[in-house]
Amino acid sequence: xxxxxxxxxxxxxxxxxxxxxxxxxxxxxxxxxxxxxxxxxxxxxxxxxxxxxxxxxxxxxxxxxxxxxxxxxxxxxxxxxxxxxxxxxxxxxxxxxxxxxxxxxxxxxxxxxxxxxxxxxxxxxxxxxxxxxxxxxxxxxxxxxxxxxxxxxxxxxxxxxxxxxxxxxxxxxxxxxxxxxxxxxxxxxxxxxxxxxxxxxxxxxxxxxxxxxxxxxxxxxxxxxxxxxxxxxxxxxxxxxxxxxxxxxxxxxxxxxxxxxxxxxxxxxxxxxxxxxxxxxxxxxxxxxxxxxxxxxxxxxxxxxxxxxxxxxxxxxxxxxxxxxxxxxxxxxxxxxxxxxxxxxxxxxxxxxxxxxxxxxxxxxxxxxxxxxxxxxxxxxxxxxxxxxxxxxxxxxxxxxxxxxxxxxxxxxxxxxxxxxxxxxxxxxxxxxxxxxxxxxxxxxxxxxxxxxxxxxxxxxxxxxxxxxxxxxxxxxxxxxxxxxxxxxxxxxxxxxxxxxxxxxxxxxxxxxxxxxxxxxxxxxxxxxxxxxxxxxxxxxxxxxxxxxxxxxxxxxxxxxxxxxxxxxxxxxxxxxxxxxx
Numbered sequence: 141x142x143x144x145x146x147x148x149x150x151x152x153x154x155x156x157x158x159x160x161x162x163x164x165x166x167x168x169x170x171x172x173x174x175x176x177x178x179x180x181x182x183x184x185x186x187x188x189x190x191x192x193x194x195x196x197x198x199x200x201x202x203x204x205x206x207x208x209x210x211x212x213x214x215x216x217x218x219x220x221x222x223x224x225x226x227x228x229x230x231x232x233x234x235x236x237x238x239x240x241x242x243x244x245x246x247x248x249x250x251x252x253x254x255x256x257x258x259x260x261x262x263x264x265x266x267x268x269x270x271x272x273x274x275x276x277x278x279x280x281x282x283x284x285x286x287x288x289x290x291x292x293x294x295x296x297x298x299x300x301x302x303x304x305x306x307x308x309x310x311x312x313x314x315x316x317x318x319x320x321x322x323x324x325x326x327x328x329x330x331x332x333x334x335x336x337x338x339x340x341x342x343x344x345x346x347x348x349x350x351x352x353x354x355x356x357x358x359x360x361x362x363x364x365x366x367x368x369x370x371x372x373x374x375x376x377x378x379x380x381x382x383x384x385x386x387x388x389x390x391x392x393x394x395x396x397x398x399x400x401x402x403x404x405x406x407x408x409x410x411x412x413x414x415x416x417x418x419x420x421x422x423x424x425x426x427x428x429x430x431x432x433x434x435x436x437x438x439x440x441x442x443x444x445x446x447x448x449x450x451x452x453x454x455x456x457x458x459x460x461x462x463x464x465x466x467x468x469x470x471x472x473x474x475x476x477x478x479x480x481x482x483x484x485x486x487x488x489x490x491x492x493x494x495x496x497x498x499x500x501x502x503x504x505x506x507x508x509x510x511x512x513x514x515x516x517x518x519x520x521x522x523x524x525x526x527x528x529x530x531x532x533x534x535x536x537x538x539x540x541x542x543x544x545x546x547x548x549x550x551x552x553x554x555x556x557x558x559x560x561x562x563x564x565x566x567x568x569x570x571x572x573x574x575x576x577x578x579x580x581x582x583x584x585x586x587x588x589x590x591x592x593x594x595x596x597x598x599x600x601x602x603x604x605x606x607x608x609x610x611x612x613x614x615x616x617x618x619x620x621x622x623x624x625x626x627x628x629x630x631x632x633x634x635x636x637x638x639x640x641x642x643x644x645x646x647x648x649x650x651x652x653x654x655x656x657x658x659x660x661x662x663x664x665x666x667x668x669x670x671x672x673x674x675x676x677x678x679x680x681x682x683x684x685x686x687x688x689x690x691x692x693x694x695x696x697x698x699x700x701x702x703x704x705x706x707x708x709x710x711x712x713x714x715x716x717x718x719x720x721x722x
Contacts, residue, residue, distance in 0.1 A: 164348030165395065168403045171348070175355055175404030178327060179302050180275040182356075182408055185213035185430035188230065191702075195678065196237075197228045198259035202267060206274055213305075215277040215430055218264055220287040225249040226264040226294060230281065236709070237261075239605075239671060245282070256674050264291065268298035276300065277329070277356075277430075280308040283315035292322050305329055305356050320353070329356040342396045357400050361412040361421060361429070362388045365703065397425045413699060476521060477530040480694065481628025483507035485534075486686045489521035499689040501551070504632045505534065506625045508598055512542035515565070516623050516632050517688075518554035528561065538562040543594075545586060545601070546573050547621035548634035549609065551688070556580065570609070570621070586621055600624040600680065604636060604672040622676065630684040631676075631697065637704075639685060639693045673705055 164171060186209065189201025197216055205211040217230045221244055230236060232243045238253035244261075252261045267276070280287060295304055307329040308315060316331055330338065338357065341347040360366060367384050368375055375383055397407045407426040412418055421429045477485050484506050491501035503519040513535050521527045535541050544565050546555055549572035559567055559580055566583040568591055574582055584591045587609070592601040602622045603609050609619040620634040677698060685697040693700060 161345050161348060165399055166402070168348055168399060172351065172403055174402075177404065178355075178406055181212040182275070182277075182305075182406055182428035184209070184211050185215055185277065185408060185428055186211040187215045187411060187430045189214060189216070190431070191706075195255040195259040197230060197262070198255050199262045199266060199270060200259050202262075202271060206271055211274075212428070213275045213277055213430070214267075214271065215279070216264075216267065217279045217281045218287065218291055219244045219281050220284060220290065221249045221252065222246055223248045224286070224290065226287065226290045227252065228262045228264055228267060232282065237671075256671060256678060258675075258678060264294055265298070268294060268300055272298065272300075273303075275303045275305070277358075278304055278306040280306070280310075280315075280319075283308060283310050283312040285315070285318055288315075288318055288322060295323075295326070301326055307331060307354070307356075327355040328353075329358050330354045335359070338400075339390060339396070342393065342399075343390070347396070347399065352400075352403065352405065354405070356406050356408065357397075358408045358410060358430075359391055359397075359426075361409045361417060362391050363412075363417065392421075392424050394424050401425065401427065413703065476524065476527045477505070477534065478692075480504075480684050480686060480692060481625070481630050484625045484628035484630050486632075486692055487519055487521050487527060488691070489519050489524075491520065491689075499638075500691065501688045502632075502686060502692075503554075504623070504625075504630075504686055505531070506599055506623075506628075508542065508595065510542070512540050514542060514595060514599060515544045515558070515562075517547055517551055517634070518544070518558040520554055522554050522557045522561065531561075538565065541565040543568060543583070545621075545623070546570060547586070547601075547623060547632070548688070549573065549620070551620075551634060552576060592621075598626055600626065602676070604676075624676075624680045624682060626681075628684065629682045629697075630686055631680065631682050632686045634688040637685060637687045637701075638689045639687045639691045673701065677702060677705070 168174075186201075186205035188196035189198065189205050190209065190211075191197075191201065194201035194204050202214055202216075205214060216228045218226055219229055219232055221227055227244060227249065229244055232245050234240045234242050234244075234253055237255045238257070240253045242253075244252065249263075254260055278291070280291070291306075295301055301323065305327045307319065309332045311331065311333045313331075316334075319328060334354065335357065338347065338352075341350055360370075362384060364380055364384050367387055368380060371387060372379075372383055392409070400407055406428070408428050408430055409421045409424070409426050410430050412421050412429050413431050418429055418431075476487055476489075478488070480486050484504065486502055486504045488500055488502050490498050501519050503515065503517040503521070506514045506516065508514060532538065538561065541562050542565070544558055544562065544567045546552075546567075546569040549570045552573065555569070555573065555577060559565075567580065568584045568586045569577075569582060571585060571587055574585060586592060586601065587603065592603070595601070600623070602624070604619065604622060609621075618635055620636055622636070623632040624630070625632070681698075683695055683697050685693040685701070687693070
């Protein structure tokens with residue numbers, strides 16, 4: 141009798157729970173008081189001011205976000221200096237923004253370094269003064285009660301209470317309680333542990349029955365890089381699509397976001413950067429997005445449209461990424477000398493590592509305003525009569541070649557071949573080249589500043605810092621001279637970057653494996669390499685990246701490099717800490 145009653149009770153309890161859960165999930169205001177609405181929109185937020193376009197967390201970045209991108213919400217981070225000034229900066233250690241060693245908390249405000257040697261670290265008071273009508277998402281980067289006191293005093297002084305979302309991602313419940321006690325009327329976002337708790341409660345079907353104190357739920361946009369770098373490091377490539385699919389169902393759940401919004405919370409997705417990602421974010425029902433690498437994005441009226449938004453139609457007018465094959469078909473270039481942009485050509489050819497893995501290599505040709513040509517690097521394809529014929533036709537049998545420049549210390553196999561083909565051209569090389577080929581008639585050493593600047597502003601040559609360039613170890617092929625051709629908006633780079641466009645690695649820009657010893661032998665720590673690339677992002681308006689291995693990225697080069705620097709930040713920081721101790 142008891143067993144029969146139990147068998148009957150279990151399904152009744154289960155069905156009853158399902159009914160109650162469904163009602164509570166879709167009608168949460170039956171059991172919870174709806175939160176007061178925000179007095180501002182968050183449809184378009186700028187993460188650190190749009191760190192891919194300007195030095196992050198600077199007045200320059202914030203001004204660009206507000207005045208040009210018309211952003212609704214500025215996201216910034218705060219710390220306290222040694223002399224108790226509230227500054228806007230993401231990390232306490234300088235390594236994220238400067239070559240200098242040290243930290244914000246142990247340095248006087250007047251002694252702080254410039255961000256990427258360009259822009260000063262701003263005071264929070266300066267941000268409030270400059271943008272009194274712009275909403276601010278304020279993230280405490282240290283669980284410091286004194287920092288909280290100083291920040292709150294500034295919020296009160298500048299009358300910003302109703303324009304602030306604040307909080308801390310740290311797993312420090314005591315500090316988060318201090319934030320609530322300081323002023324419960326200011327909107328607050330979830331700490332990371334409490335956000336994970338929300339996800340867990342949703343999976344367990346318990347969220348509708350739990351009280352929520354916070355006002356803003358800020359979730360990550362899930363893409364393959366985030367899954368590979370943050371959630372499952374080292375995941376095999378063939379498992380990655382499945383992992384991304386699963387993580388999207390968990391972290392970008394439409395039912396979760398809908399429930400939170402019905403309870404009066406706002407939902408923000410961090411760091412989608414493509415138009416397609418914005419469109420996907422819109423489909424999840426969030427209130428807004430916060431792109432990282434650029435500030436442009438769907439504005440409020442576009443973001444809320446149910447039909448195809450203006451943002452999507454604008455995306456179609458952007459220059460699409462194209463493969464070399466597509467570019468050749470479009471402009472009728474020959475199979476060997478391929479036009480990448482206005483007055484810039486690239487040559488691709490095979491290069492096999494240990495006679496097995498073909499990583500390819502390249503050389504480039506740039507036409508100057510004088511009508512003369514600059515040949516950048518030499519490739520094995522020079523042994524092909526077809527390429528020689530094309531070069532001769534382009535340069536009037538070499539008479540219009542102003543100079544040949546060899547930018548990589550270890551790309552030496554075809555140096556002599558190219559010099560023999562065009563003996564009247566000036567030849568410049570790296571210090572290692574001059575030592576390897578003392579009998580060659582060298583015109584100059586590219587490591588000398590006067591030679592690096594010889595073709596400016598048309599062609600800008602730069603040696604990234606961080607690894608040894610002047611006398612590199614035999615296994616350190618990481619460092620080379622970068623060449624930027626301004627007219628075509630193209631960067632020619634050798635082993636520092638690689639670009640693959642294959643089935644296994646679709647549209648993959650990467651920093652190839654480099655021996656850690658290369659950083660140990662460097663004149664500067666590894667962070668200098670990253671900072672040097674960030675400086676390139678700020679100084680050069682480029683679209684295309686011609687990499688020796690394994691291909692050419694046509695279009696979206698600046699965005700791709702910004703994304704690459706973001707996802708490799710953690711590894712650079714680890715190497716910096718490792719070798720700064722030696």
